[in-house]
Amino acid sequence: FTEVDVKLVFKEVTSKFLRKRIVKGGRRSDGRGPLEVRSICSQCGLLPRAHGSALFTRGETQCLAVVTLGDKQMAQRIDNLIDTEESKRFYLQHRVVLEEKETGVHGNEHKSSRIIGAPNRREIGHGMLAERALEPILPSEKDFPYTVRVESTITESNGSSSMASVCGGCLALLDAGVPVKGTVAGIAMGLVLDTEEYGGDGTPLVLSDISGSEDASGDMDLKVAGNEHGITAFQMDIKTAGITLPVIEKALLQAKDGRMHVL
Numbered sequence: 001f002t003e004v005d006v007k008l009v010f011k012e013v014t015s016k017f018l019r020k021r022i023v024k025g026g027r028r029s030d031g032r033g034p035l036e037v038r039s040i041c042s043q044c045g046l047l048p049r050a051h052g053s054a055l056f057t058r059g060e061t062q063c064l065a066v067v068t069l070g071d072k073q074m075a076q077r078i079d080n081l082i083d084t085e086e087s088k089r090f091y092l093q094h095r096v097v098l099e100e101k102e103t104g105v106h107g108n109e110h111k112s113s114r115i116i117g118a119p120n121r122r123e124i125g126h127g128m129l130a131e132r133a134l135e136p137i138l139p140s141e142k143d144f145p146y147t148v149r150v151e152s153t154i155t156e157s158n159g160s161s162s163m164a165s166v167c168g169g170c171l172a173l174l175d176a177g178v179p180v181k182g183t184v185a186g187i188a189m190g191l192v193l194d195t196e197e198y199g200g201d202g203t204p205l206v207l208s209d210i211s212g213s214e215d216a217s218g219d220m221d222l223k224v225a226g227n228e229h230g231i232t233a234f235q236m237d238i239k240t241a242g243i244t245l246p247v248i249e250k251a252l253l254q255a256k257d258g259r260m261h262v263l
Helices: 003-025 121-137 161-175 212-217 245-262
Strands: 040-044 052-058 061-070 090-096 147-156 185-192 205-208 220-227 230-238
Touching: 003 185, 003 205, 003 212, 040 161, 052 161, 061 161, 090 121, 090 161, 121 147, 121 161, 121 220, 121 230, 147 161, 161 185, 161 220, 185 212, 185 245, 205 245, 220 245
Parallel strands: 090 147
Antiparallel strands: 040 052, 052 061, 061 147, 185 205, 185 220, 220 230
């Protein structure tokens, strides 16, 4: 057998074992129940010379967020094809500075051992999601005429690093004294769709705050950010042919409970 064949078989066996453990035993790979959120630790003001900073840790995922304030000249300038001037007064940059063996992500496109250089498409996508999640809580330009830049550095990753950027970024904005309209938090939801195959009653099982192994072995990765008033951003990746509306409704309601726990 080739190395690829062995890896595929190992992944399939691991996936079935994790699903059976969750459905029949009611416990996930780290011992949590389906609704439990990993332990959370946060600290603000770590960097005294920065306008705002925060360290947010959830389980084995950690984010160091730094906020820098500037005038209008510091806005991010955007090039376009029609040669018109366009800029953004708020932008978030998401970077991962772990070694490849620590992230478990392989391939030239997803290598995360770079500390300098251009971000890859995964980092850009996660940064855009976190940026959309935080933008609705920012004050208007009239009330706060400054450029706001959030630099999110992932120093430890085991699932949902983009949602850690949302939580860390919100804390850093508060530490910088930005008069935000409210606070937001993000959480990633997972799914075991066919529970009957693994000893259950057939009811889809939604998991709160999934880890990296549950993301890889599960049927869904639903990232939801917001607060008690609603959702500011969400993104869903599924590995099945489709998901019914009742399952989506259950996942969104469970995600609300999860993010309220974080807040």
